[in-house]
């Protein structure tokens with residue numbers, strides 16, 4: 001046992017006496033010496049005296065060499081009565097001395113995830129069942145007789161003894177049946193910190209963390225060296241503080257139970273990097289089906305989500321996407337979805353004044369729908385017109401009520417969706433005749449007859465189809481995007497509420513929505529309410545800071561049960577660490593992940609994930625310019641070489657789709673599928689219309705005449 005405050009310098013390769021004194025390193029190194037000695041000793045034709053001399057000489061020689069021990073040993077080690085200090089690093093050891101009657105599963109996991117450097121050692125000593133049965137029998141007899149004696153003396157019953165007797169009897173039965181075995185269990189923790197104050201803090205936290213679970217610990221005082229040795233990976237239990245435990249409670253001490261995320265339902269998300277199991281999961285089985293995806297640019301966010309879309313569609317989920325980068329076009333083409341390009345000179349419009357019909361199951365009052373829509377229009381107009389004074393807001397509100405009433409839509413209507421709604425132009429007319437609203441009218445003018453005319457001021461002419469629907473807003477000016485996103489989201493929302501159906505809404509580059517308070521609030525409202533309409537919202541963002549700057553960033557995350565974090569930039573990691581409660585280990589994983597690697601959180605389970613795609617899927621979802629170029633070239637070759645150039649309808653040919661000045665809902669029909677099909681070099685393959693609707697797309701050996 002070490003004395004108080006004794007500094008013991010560890011001298012490299014000390015001579016004989018010291019070698020005997022120290023246990024651990026010697027037992028490691030001793031084997032090495034002995035082997036060498038044996039070799040020289042077994043040399044033939046050498047007398048005993050010569051052998052002794054040889055050994056002595058070899059020993060002297062060995063002492064002069066730098067050994068592994070010299071390399072790994074610290075320059076000093078101070079052993080105090082309650083902690084030890086190794087080269088300036090403090091270490092303090094704790095042992096568990098009592099456990100509660102019941103232990104939860106995985107109770108050790110908060111400690112594993114506790115953000116301090118710590119070594120944990122568990123020693124499990126199996127005890128022979130026959131021996132323990134004898135002891136238990138004796139105990140049971142003692143307890144029974146003390147109960148009898150109390151009864152004879154007329155004392156009140158003692159529940160403590162009765163419980164102990166019950167437990168012992170049950171254990172005896174289970175051991176006899178072979179259901180349980182008996183063990184002795186020792187559990188030690190050694191925590192490390194750079195200074196004494198910190199280690200005291202950590203020690204308190206550790207004690208209260210365990211104390212909260214009624215697992216009581218003590219510091220290994222006056223045994224700090226033994227404590228330290230016991231938690232080194234040497235299988236040396238020098239503390240020897242054991243407690244009895246049978247198999248069931250012992251199994252709860254296994255700390256890694258959250259790593260498997262395989263379930264019977266759902267789709268494949270990737271491979272679990274902890275144990276190579278598959279992460280198969282149904283997001284619609286969680287409390288809500290929302291998810292967030294965070295990663296730096298190029299880490300594979302869109303790729304992961306596209307794979308999810310393909311796989312979710314296979315199990316009958318409709319998907320709606322807001323695509324700011326024109327990334328989802330080939331996906332839409334392949335699965336036969338619709339692609340709606342919104343731009344200033346497009347002829348596709350969504351009128352924000354549209355009123356949805358009442359939802360069948362909901363009980364509403366007359367005017368509810370109109371009121372709801374006026375509120376969301378006010379939100380939209382705030383984004384369009386910028387800051388407003390309270391007086392202006394009041395005027396706008398009145399103008400909105402007036403513009404509806406001109407069309408005969410008033411607050412006493414129950415279902416105003418049958419009437420023709422007004423447009424932005426009507427609102428402009430009203431505002432320009434209102435006293436004091438000239439300023440507002442002027443600001444609105446650019447959306448009705450100015451630069452941005454047409455986009456938001458015409459009746460709706462799009463329809464939310466089934467399957468996959470993509471709204472592309474790439475060709476919109478940066479300043480118009482939040483407005484367009486707001487209108488699209490509002491439109492999607494009213495459509496979603498009409499019919500209950502399993503749906504997913506993907507919002508890529510969501511940080512641009514979060515820049516405006518009103519659109520961020522709107523998105524948060526959607527995320528909160530989506531569950532009731534069987535909708536899962538996936539929010540993808542690369543700009544973590546922008547996302548969290550908004551007061552709605554964090555609530556969106558807390559309302560998303562599924563979270564995918566891929567590779568992160570060092571600048572963002574600390575922030576993200578706070579929001580997601582990441583441990584140092586998890587932060588390390590995120591900083592050092594490759595493309596398509598990261599952390600997957602589903603409810604309170606998490607795992608390190610590797611996202612993998614099949615070859616066919618990869619061809620559809622990749623955004624790698626080289627691969628896309630290659631694919632386009634192969635398509636071109638296919639068009640020119642194998643068949644005469646197809647006379648495809650203007651809106652469905654590949655080139656026309658990409659340069660079309662107007663927005664098109666492209667219902668992907670046969671020629672379009674052929675034109676945009678995934679062509680796999682060098683083996684040319686084409687997707688037939690039948691296959692096009694069945695993702696992931698397998699390849700077909702040669703083009704069929706019908707596909708051309």
Ligand SMILES: Nc1ncnc2c1ncn2[C@@H]1O[C@H](COP(=O)(O)OP(=O)(O)OP(=O)(O)O)[C@@H](O)[C@H]1O
Pocket residue numbers: 295296297298299300301302303304542595596597610611612613621622623624625
């Ligand atoms: N799991 C993966 N396996 C193979 N390649 C991948 C994987 N994930 C992504 N990639 C490739 O990495 C590149 C970037 O992926 P992706 O477009 O998904 O990035 P991103 O995170 O969405 O970037 P941005 O924020 O710029 O949109 C693409 O070329 C894609 O093909």
Ligand SMILES: [Mg+2]
Pocket residue numbers: 301302303327508
């Ligand atoms: Mg992307």
